[in-house]
Amino acid sequence: MSATRYAPLPTPFRLQRGGVLHDGSIAFESWGALDAARANAVLLYTGLSPSAHAASSAADPSPGWWEQMIGPGKALDTNNLFVVCVNSLGSCFGSTGPASPDPRSGRRYGKDFPELALEDIARGGQAVLAHLGIERAHAVVGASQGGMVALAHLALFPGGVRHLVSISGTMAAKPYAVALRSIQRDAVMADPAFRDGDYPPEARPRAGLSLARKVGTVTYRSAEELDRRFGRSPSREGRDFAVQDYLAQQAARFADAFDANSYLRLSRAMDLFDLAAHGAPPEVFGRSGVESALVVGVELDHLFTVEEQAALAEALRAGGVDTTFARLDSLAGHDAFLVDLTTFDATVRPWLAARSP
Amino acid sequence: MSATRYAPLPTPFRLQRGGVLHDGSIAFESWGALDAARANAVLLYTGLSPSAHAASSAADPSPGWWEQMIGPGKALDTNNLFVVCVNSLGSCFGSTGPASPDPRSGRRYGKDFPELALEDIARGGQAVLAHLGIERAHAVVGASQGGMVALAHLALFPGGVRHLVSISGTMAAKPYAVALRSIQRDAVMADPAFRDGDYPPEARPRAGLSLARKVGTVTYRSAEELDRRFGRSPSREGRDFAVQDYLAQQAARFADAFDANSYLRLSRAMDLFDLAAHGAPPEVFGRSGVESALVVGVELDHLFTVEEQAALAEALRAGGVDTTFARLDSLAGHDAFLVDLTTFDATVRPWLAARSP
Numbered sequence: 001m002s003a004t005r006y007a008p009l010p011t012p013f014r015l016q017r018g019g020v021l022h023d024g025s026i027a028f029e030s031w032g033a034l035d036a037a038r039a040n041a042v043l044l045y046t047g048l049s050p051s052a053h054a055a056s057s058a059a060d061p062s063p064g065w066w067e068q069m070i071g072p073g074k075a076l077d078t079n080n081l082f083v084v085c086v087n088s089l090g091s092c093f094g095s096t097g098p099a100s101p102d103p104r105s106g107r108r109y110g111k112d113f114p115e116l117a118l119e120d121i122a123r124g125g126q127a128v129l130a131h132l133g134i135e136r137a138h139a140v141v142g143a144s145q146g147g148m149v150a151l152a153h154l155a156l157f158p159g160g161v162r163h164l165v166s167i168s169g170t171m172a173a174k175p176y177a178v179a180l181r182s183i184q185r186d187a188v189m190a191d192p193a194f195r196d197g198d199y200p201p202e203a204r205p206r207a208g209l210s211l212a213r214k215v216g217t218v219t220y221r222s223a224e225e226l227d228r229r230f231g232r233s234p235s236r237e238g239r240d241f242a243v244q245d246y247l248a249q250q251a252a253r254f255a256d257a258f259d260a261n262s263y264l265r266l267s268r269a270m271d272l273f274d275l276a277a278h279g280a281p282p283e284v285f286g287r288s289g290v291e292s293a294l295v296v297g298v299e300l301d302h303l304f305t306v307e308e309q310a311a312l313a314e315a316l317r318a319g320g321v322d323t324t325f326a327r328l329d330s331l332a333g334h335d336a337f338l339v340d341l342t343t344f345d346a347t348v349r350p351w352l353a354a355r356s357p
Numbered sequence: 358m359s360a361t362r363y364a365p366l367p368t369p370f371r372l373q374r375g376g377v378l379h380d381g382s383i384a385f386e387s388w389g390a391l392d393a394a395r396a397n398a399v400l401l402y403t404g405l406s407p408s409a410h411a412a413s414s415a416a417d418p419s420p421g422w423w424e425q426m427i428g429p430g431k432a433l434d435t436n437n438l439f440v441v442c443v444n445s446l447g448s449c450f451g452s453t454g455p456a457s458p459d460p461r462s463g464r465r466y467g468k469d470f471p472e473l474a475l476e477d478i479a480r481g482g483q484a485v486l487a488h489l490g491i492e493r494a495h496a497v498v499g500a501s502q503g504g505m506v507a508l509a510h511l512a513l514f515p516g517g518v519r520h521l522v523s524i525s526g527t528m529a530a531k532p533y534a535v536a537l538r539s540i541q542r543d544a545v546m547a548d549p550a551f552r553d554g555d556y557p558p559e560a561r562p563r564a565g566l567s568l569a570r571k572v573g574t575v576t577y578r579s580a581e582e583l584d585r586r587f588g589r590s591p592s593r594e595g596r597d598f599a600v601q602d603y604l605a606q607q608a609a610r611f612a613d614a615f616d617a618n619s620y621l622r623l624s625r626a627m628d629l630f631d632l633a634a635h636g637a638p639p640e641v642f643g644r645s646g647v648e649s650a651l652v653v654g655v656e657l658d659h660l661f662t663v664e665e666q667a668a669l670a671e672a673l674r675a676g677g678v679d680t681t682f683a684r685l686d687s688l689a690g691h692d693a694f695l696v697d698l699t700t701f702d703a704t705v706r707p708w709l710a711a712r713s714p
Contacts, residue, residue, distance in 0.1 A: 175586075179604055215540055243535055247536055
C-alpha cells in the first residue's frame with residue numbers, strides 16, 4: 001500500500017542552473033487535515049536520502065522515518081496541523097529524478113538529468129503547496145539537507161511561511177562536509193558499474209553506493225557513540241570488528257534503495273548551495289516575512305556544526321526573526337534528529353504548540 | 358642518492374599471525390654517531406606511509422618527513438644521539454613487503470604476503486638494533502602507527518628501552534578509527550585494477566589508493582583547519598571547491614608512491630593491535646623496564662583521541678613509569694606532528710635533553 005500522492009511541477013520547469021524538465025511531478029504524503037482557512041500546513045523537507053514516507057497512515061501503515069515526531073499529540077501534532085512531506089526533486093522515491101522517464105524520449109533521464117540546486121527542490125515543495133491550494137505555510141521544517149532547502153524556500157518565496165524549524169542545516173556547507181561528500185561521489189563514480197552514469201536499472205553501481213554510505217555512516221554519528229555501541233567487539237564472522245558489520249548493514253540498505261545519479265545530483269546540490277547568493281542572510285530573512293524560528297543544533301555534529309547553527313540563529317535574529325536556538329547534547333551527532341527522538345520531541349513540540357495556527 | 362641501509366631479518370622469520378618470511382630485510386637510515394658504549398640510540402618508528410628517510414644527510418640531501426625534528430641541536434639532537442629510523446616491515450620503501458620478491462619463487466609476494474601484526478614491525482626494528490650491535494636503546498620514539506609499534510616494542514623486549522616518546526598513538530584502536538580504515542581498505546579492494554591483490558606493478562590500483570588517501574586526508578586534519586585554509590574558495594577549474602584540489606593532490610602523491618597490498622597489511626595491522634594481548638597494560642609497562650615516558654596527544658585528533666593518550670599515560674604511571682603527558686592544541690589534528698613542528702619541538706626537545714645519555 002502506498003500513501004504517496006503527486007503534485008505536478010509547472011511545465012516547462014526551468015532549473016536554477018539551466019536545465020529544463022517537462023511534465024515533472026513531486027511525490028508527497030500528508031497527515032492530519034487542512035483547516036478551512038488553509039492556514040495550518042507544515043511543509044517538511046527531508047535529508048538527502050529519505051522518501052516522503054515520514055510517518056505511517058491508514059493508507060500506508062509501515063513506520064516512517066520520523067514516526068515518533070508526526071501524529072496526534074506528537075511534536076508535529078496532527079490534531080491541529082496538516083503535515084506535508086515532500087520527496088525532493090531529483091530523488092528516486094516518486095518525484096521526478098534521474099531514474100524517471102524523460103517524457104520527450106521515453107527513456108530514463110539517467111546521466112542526462114540536469115544539474116540540481118536546492119532551490120529547485122524548494123520550488124518542488126512550493127508546487128505541492130500550490131497543488132493543495134495553500135498560499136502560506138504555517139511552518140516549514142527541515143533537517144540536514146532539508147534544513148538547507150527550508151532556507152532556500154524562505155529566500156524564494158517571501159511571505160510564504162510563518163515559522164521556520166531548522167534542524168542541523170546550514171546556510172552554506174563548510175569544506176569538511178564538502179570534502180566528505182566529494183569523496184562519496186568519487187566512490188560512486190569510481191565503480192565500473194556506474195558507467196559514467198549510464199548504468200541499466202538492473203546493474204546499478206551498488207559497490208560505489210555502499211562505499212559512499214559507509215563514509216556517510218561514520219560521519220553521521222559520533223566517535224563516542226561508536227565506541228559505546230561497539231567498542232572492539234568482534235564481527236559475527238570473527239575476523240573483523242562489529243563496527244564493520246554495522247557499516248555493511250547501513251551500506252547495503254542504502255545501495256539497495258538509492259539511485260546513483262540521484263545521489264550525485266543531491267549531494268552536489270548541497271555543496272553548491274549558498275544562502276548568500278540570495279543576498280546577505282539577515283536581509284533574506286527580513287524579506288522572508290518569517291515571524292519566528294527554531295534553530296536546533298547538536299554539539300557532536302561534525303558535518304553541520306553547532307557553530308553553523310549559531311551563525312544561522314544570529315542571521316535570523318539580525319533579520320528581525322524571533323529566534324530560539326537549541327543546542328542539544330547527543331552522542332548520535334548529525335543523526336540525532338533520527339535517533340534521539342525524546343530530546344527532539346521535547347525541543348520541537350512545545351515550540352510548535354506555542355505557535356498553534 | 359640514497360642513505361638507505363639494510364639489516365637482515367632472522368631467517369626464517371615467523372610472523373605473529375602465522376606466516377613465515379625467508380631472507381627478509383629491514384631498510385633504515387641513521388643520523389649522528391653511535392657512542393662507544395652503544396647507549397645513545399633512538400629508534401624511530403614511522404606512521405603508516407612514510408619511508409625511513411626522516412631527515413636529510415650527506416648521502417641523501419633531500420628533506421625527510423621529520424626534517425625539522427632530527428639534527429644537531431634539534432629535538433632528536435644528533436650532537437649526542439644516534440637516531441635510527443626504520444621502514445616498517447610490510448611497507449614498500451626497502452623493507453621486505455608484498456612488493457618484494459619472494460626468494461623461494463623469485464616472484465613478488467603480492468597477495469600472498471602473510472598477514473602482518475604491529476609486533477612483526479617491532480621485531481623488524483629490533484633486528485636493526487641487533488644488526489648495529491645495540492643491546493638497549495636510549496629511547497624509542499613513534500607517532501601514529503609508529504606510536505603503537507613503539508608500545509609493541511616495549512611489550513616484546515623487556516629491558517630493551519630506557520625511554521619512550523609516544524605521539525598520537527594508542528594501546529588499541531577505537532571503532533571510529535577501525536571503521537574509517539576498513540572503508541579505506543574497501544576502496545582499494547573495490548578498484549577493479551586491484552584484481553584481488555594480483556595487480557602487476559605497472560597497473561596498480563591507483564583510483565582505489567587515491568580514494569583511500571582522500572578519506573585519510575579529511576580525517577587526519579581538523580574541520581577547523583580545512584575551514585581556515587580553504588573556506589568555500591573555488592577550485593582552480595572553477596566548478597568545484599579548493600578543498601577538493603587539496604584532496605586530489607594528497608591522493609595523487611600517495612597513489613604514485615604506495616603499494617596497495619602493503620597498504621592493506623599495514624592498515625589492518627593497526628586495527629588488530631591490542632596491547633592488552635600482552636597482559637594488563639600497567640603490567641606490560643612495569644615489565645618493560647622503561648624508566649620514563651613522554652606521551653603527546655592533540656586535542657583535535659579524532660583518529661587517535663586525546664582521551665586515548667590520557668589512558669596511555671595513566672597505564673604507564675600505573676606501571677611505575679615516570680610519565681609526562683602533554684596535551685597540545687593544534688588545528689592540524691592527527692597530522693600535527695608533521696605540521697606544527699614548533700610546538701612539537703618545544704615539547705619533545707627539552708624532555709629528551711633532560712635525559713641525555
